[in-house]
Amino acid sequence: MSARVLMVQGCTSDAGKSTLVAALCRWLHRHGVAVAPFKPQNMALNSAVTEDGGEIGRAQAVQAQAAGVPPHTDFNPVLLKPQSDIGAQVIVHGHAVGNMDARDYHAYKRVAMDAVLVSHARLVERYRAVVVEGAGSPAEINLRDRDIANMGYAEAVDCPVLLVADIDRGGVFAHLVGTLALLSPGERARVAGFVINRFRGDIALLQPGLDWLQRETGKPVLGVLPYLHGLHLEAEDALPRDAGRREDALLRVAVPALPRISNHTDFDALRAHPQLDVRLVGPGEAPPPCDLIVLPGSKATRADLAWLREQGWAEAIARHLRYGGKLIGICGGFQMLGRAVHDPLGIEGEPGSSTGLGWLAMETVLEPEKQLRRVRGRLALEQADVAGYEIHCGRSSGPALAVPACLLDGDRLDGAISADGQVLGTYLHGVFDQPAALQALLRWAGLREPAAVDVRALREASLERLADMVEAHLDTARLAQLLGVDRACAA
The missing domain is CATH 3.40.50.880 (Class I glutamine amidotransferase (GATase) domain)
Structure with missing residues (x-):
């Protein structure tokens, strides 16, 4: 039987997509589900070498660790490594195919989508579940044509989508409602629910907003994730400028x-x-x-x-x-x-x-x-x-x-x-x-x-914390249903 696919998209970059995918992969792996991470298109200068001799985004290598599988080029079939403000090296199935500016790559997207779908087909045959990470936001109107990173992929493979937003930045309800409003009717129907990330404080004070959000959109909030301090997970691309500062260092x-x-x-x-x-x-x-x-x-x-x-x-x-x-x-x-x-x-x-x-x-x-x-x-x-x-x-x-x-x-x-x-x-x-x-x-x-x-042991401990967070703060019964896995995962 082919794997069930669930996609995580974000209202913004750095909303927590990579972390949520890693969390879901470790949660499923913890319950014995053969799961693979997948990111159709990634733009990042942090990369890793796979066991099949190719190059993928570093975040997908971490997600592979979360899933308990060796990193493979199918987990990130298209990787863009920026070389300037308007150009990037394009890597397909782990190997560079050339340098392209934004216009050239837009024209190339049809070829890139073929590569994405080839990797998708291999993964759904090999694994029981595939958890997919989008890129940026699905509401970037200028990138909708030939999209392979968000709803374009989700529509092509017919998978449900979770929409995640970062409350620590402020404006979380505007992000969620605004993103939903900018999607087509078919894309809106594909959104199975919301996840709110990086919450600090008393959840009771947030509840009126959650109730309003569900009434306004008709979409359930599948959970509110806490702000976790001290995670040791490799960043997809953002530079952690403050981490590691210690006044009493030797x-x-x-x-x-x-x-x-x-x-x-x-x-x-x-x-x-x-x-x-x-x-x-x-x-x-x-x-x-x-x-x-x-x-x-x-x-x-x-x-x-x-x-x-x-x-x-x-x-x-x-x-x-x-x-x-x-x-x-x-x-x-x-x-x-x-x-x-x-x-x-x-x-x-x-x-x-x-x-x-x-x-x-x-x-x-x-x-x-x-x-x-x-x-x-x-x-x-x-x-x-x-x-x-x-x-x-x-x-x-x-x-x-x-x-x-x-x-x-x-x-x-x-x-x-x-x-x-x-x-x-x-x-x-x-x-x-x-x-x-x-x-x-x-x-x-x-x-x-x-x-x-x-650092690998620290990363393992962080992944276990993420799986604990899924079980404590997300609707695991609904997640198990979306992924078509044993309801024991929801226990």
Whole structure:
């Protein structure tokens, strides 16, 4: 029997769609239901490598963890990775098909929809339930034509929709009623109910509004979810600027918030560490005094390198190293540490070359073929176990690579450590995620006795909290009915 499909759409971006899908996946997995997450089209610079060797949005990898299944390219068949304000790299079934501006991609949507429906068909045959995440809002009128991300998909596969809104932002009733009003009659009929997210306070004070909402729209409120503090879940794309700040920290970490920063989830383990003060430094902010600077990944390495210089980071890094600080570069940040970055084919923008920061004796050439790997191995520091994934277009070469940062399975070497031991670069995303690797890197950075932090275990605990939240605050009987699963899930 084919799976039943339930779609979660939001009144706005960041309404809580990703989190609700993860919560529903863990709730179903907890009750023994074979469930898959699905996001037809995602736009994000946080991505993950799947077991079938492709690339998907990072949020779908977290949802796969919630569902207890390995991440697969079918969970996110179309991924858009912005390279500028009007253009993005288009990834279909895990692999890049080219760079497109908004007009070109609009024309391409018919092809993209075919890819979405192919993945949908495979998932509904393999799983008992599929929980789908929309993108943005279904009420974005300018995007209704050829829509593959929200109601266009829901209409194509004939599935019910939950509409989620964030009450913490204010205007929750206007968001829900307004969104419903902007849908077509057929789309409105498809909405099976509302979920209100991030509520703080006395639910009794909200009840008159809930009663009015149901009378006004004829749609039930399937639950009001509380504001959960301290969740350790990877963000889909939004940059968590305040998380990780601690006044009593023993080690200070600064990360420049590059305009095209990618995979900032690399720093989740640092932000969760109780001994660290982690600051993401945005445009116009002076680079702060710190013990460790980490240059993140980038979807536009040469452009972000120019931004670093404009913001005063080149001088700040030189001063930081002169006074004994440590410096790590990850992926694009690693490439920036070399003598030059060459893009002869215009992979990330206009063809050309940029002078690097010059802290490692190497150069990088960007190439069309993207390197996508899930890897394991050991850090050169303390031989600590390390695991993660590579997502990059560049190939680096030079004498600096003779002293690698990581010794990977399959006799592969990765990254570099400078002769003075102050600078480390790696292509490995997730380098901080293994507890032993994190401790080794923090000792290298100057923290004498770093606590052990297991970010995956923290994520597991957060997913369990989300499943508890579903059972405590949502109408699980109605959810079980919508998904066609055993009513034991509603117990």
